[in-house]
Amino acid sequence: MIKIENLYRSFDGNEVFRGISLEVMKGEVLALIGRSGCGKSVLLKHVAGLMKPEKGRVVVDGREMDVARGRSLTALRDRLGFLFQGGALFDSMNVFENVAFPLKEKTKLSDKRIQTKVLEELDNVGLSGSEYKYPSQISGGMVKRAALARALVGDPEIMLFDEPTTGLDPVTGHDIIKLIDACHRRLHFTGIVVTHEISTVFTIVDRVAMLNEGVVWADGTPSELFSSKDPIVRAFVGDSDGRGKREGGMHEKV
Amino acid sequence: MGLFLVKAVLFMVIPPLKFNRFLKQIRFIGLQSVVLILLTGGFTGMVLGFQGFYSLSKFGSDAFLGPMVGLALIKELGPVLAALMVTGRAGSAITAEIGIMRMSEQIDALELMGLNPYRYLVVPNLLAAMICLPLLTAIFDVVGIFGGYLIGGKLLGVGAGTYFGEMASYVEMQDIMEGFYKSLSFGVIITWVCCFKGYYAGVFTGFGSEGVSRATTQAVVLSSVLILVWDYFMTSILF
Numbered sequence: 001m002i003k004i005e006n007l008y009r010s011f012d013g014n015e016v017f018r019g020i021s022l023e024v025m026k027g028e029v030l031a032l033i034g035r036s037g038c039g040k041s042v043l044l045k046h047v048a049g050l051m052k053p054e055k056g057r058v059v060v061d062g063r064e065m066d067v068a069r070g071r072s073l074t075a076l077r078d079r080l081g082f083l084f085q086g087g088a089l090f091d092s093m094n095v096f097e098n099v100a101f102p103l104k105e106k107t108k109l110s111d112k113r114i115q116t117k118v119l120e121e122l123d124n125v126g127l128s129g130s131e132y133k134y135p136s137q138i139s140g141g142m143v144k145r146a147a148l149a150r151a152l153v154g155d156p157e158i159m160l161f162d163e164p165t166t167g168l169d170p171v172t173g174h175d176i177i178k179l180i181d182a183c184h185r186r187l188h189f190t191g192i193v194v195t196h197e198i199s200t201v202f203t204i205v206d207r208v209a210m211l212n213e214g215v216v217w218a219d220g221t222p223s224e225l226f227s228s229k230d231p232i233v234r235a236f237v238g239d240s241d242g243r244g245k246r247e248g249g250m251h252e253k254v
Numbered sequence: 255m256g257l258f259l260v261k262a263v264l265f266m267v268i269p270p271l272k273f274n275r276f277l278k279q280i281r282f283i284g285l286q287s288v289v290l291i292l293l294t295g296g297f298t299g300m301v302l303g304f305q306g307f308y309s310l311s312k313f314g315s316d317a318f319l320g321p322m323v324g325l326a327l328i329k330e331l332g333p334v335l336a337a338l339m340v341t342g343r344a345g346s347a348i349t350a351e352i353g354i355m356r357m358s359e360q361i362d363a364l365e366l367m368g369l370n371p372y373r374y375l376v377v378p379n380l381l382a383a384m385i386c387l388p389l390l391t392a393i394f395d396v397v398g399i400f401g402g403y404l405i406g407g408k409l410l411g412v413g414a415g416t417y418f419g420e421m422a423s424y425v426e427m428q429d430i431m432e433g434f435y436k437s438l439s440f441g442v443i444i445t446w447v448c449c450f451k452g453y454y455a456g457v458f459t460g461f462g463s464e465g466v467s468r469a470t471t472q473a474v475v476l477s478s479v480l481i482l483v484w485d486y487f488m489t490s491i492l493f
Contacts, residue, residue, distance in 0.1 A: 048366055
């Protein structure tokens with residue numbers, strides 16, 4: 001579903017990607033981990049077509065994101081949902097208007113149908129009763145929930161999560177992860193989750209890829225990463241007791 | 255920056271227009287600037303009344319106060335000062351709003367929804383400014399002319415018939431059109447520069463709140479300078 005081939009990208013002479021290759025199969029959820037500043041969010045933006053690679057390509061469902069333009073890019077993005085680190089809610093709109101916005105602008109659904117769908121989605125993320133509050137009037141966890149509702153309201157086939165638990169307390173962060181899992185079970189999207197919440201996120205993902213020194217340093221199931229002997233992987237995942245959903249072969253590039 | 259303007263004009267002429275956003279910007283750029291324009295127009299006209307009367311009376315030509323105030327306002331001061339006021343009040347706010355949207359990834363969110371940010375953020379502002387600037391300039395001119403009369407006529411003794419009669423004889427349609435073309439082009443300059451600076455806040459001005467504040471300052475300074483430079487070129491062409 002998502003294929004990243006030999007991706008190179010640098011910023012002001014600093015090489016962030018030095019030949020990243022990664023594949024996410026349809027229906028699979030991949031956790032993307034790595035040290036701060038290693039390019040996890042940048043990679044996500046390349047997948048979404050918000051950034052263009054210097055070399056290499058990003059293929060989403062058979063189409064190259066970096067060469068897609070106009071209607072073909074719009075068609076690809078219609079199937080894609082993105083949960084931004086800060087939520088990226090429109091601050092001049094209330095929660096209801098934010099979630100309804102993509103439906104109003106992109107579909108021909110009646111106002112009544114949009115209202116039903118939005119209220120249903122807000123109920124799914126536990127935001128019933130907060131529809132008419134503005135982003136500045138709600139907590140960080142509620143902002144993430146509202147942003148998740150907005151990203152999911154169009155029933156996307158691909159979901160990209162950029163650090164969904166950053167800035168939240170452990171309990172709220174755990175709730176968000178559980179919510180993502182519940183949404184995945186309901187919608188069966190293909191997903192990439194950029195995260196530092198290793199112990200929690202590893203329980204809901206199928207695979208984990210670790211970025212280090214501009215390449216995919218390790219790639220395997222959560223269990224395989226936890227049992228890895230590679231010192232860099234060990235230093236990152238530590239002795240957490242997380243266990244993944246699936247088992248499979250792990251590939252380390254050391 | 256040139257490509258930004260080309261894209262904005264292109265998306266302005268190709269439908270659909272985001273009508274609600276356009277109306278909102280008409281209210282923000284036009285309606286909410288009226289009080290400021292009334293104040294600045296009135297006082298500019300009053301100052302012109304004083305200065306004009308003082309200068310003209312030296313040559314015994316104080317009867318020409320009306321044409322002097324009228325022509326100065328309609329051809330030059332009205333369009334320029336109204337544009338500078340709108341730059342300070344609305345242009346800076348446009349840059350700050352779009353800049354904050356850029357910093358908080360709201361523009362990225364629009365793009366990821368498959369929506370064109372130009373249609374939501376740039377075109378409504380551009381179109382609203384092109385409609386509002388000439389209207390605000392007209393208000394500025396009218397209030398300024400009456401401000402001039404208040405001083406010249408009521409305070410310094412130039413008769414209403416002389417003031418307005420001479421003005422009607424000397425101010426031609428061509429002068430009014432010159433002011434109209436200027437204010438129209440100033441509307442384009444303000445929204446072009448202010449939207450561009452906000453849209454690319456973070457790229458050229460640094461990140462965070464400091465980046466937005468720098469973008470806003472640059473937008474106001476660049477718009478104001480461009481208005482004065484463009485005014486010179488338009489005057490030399492239309493003279």
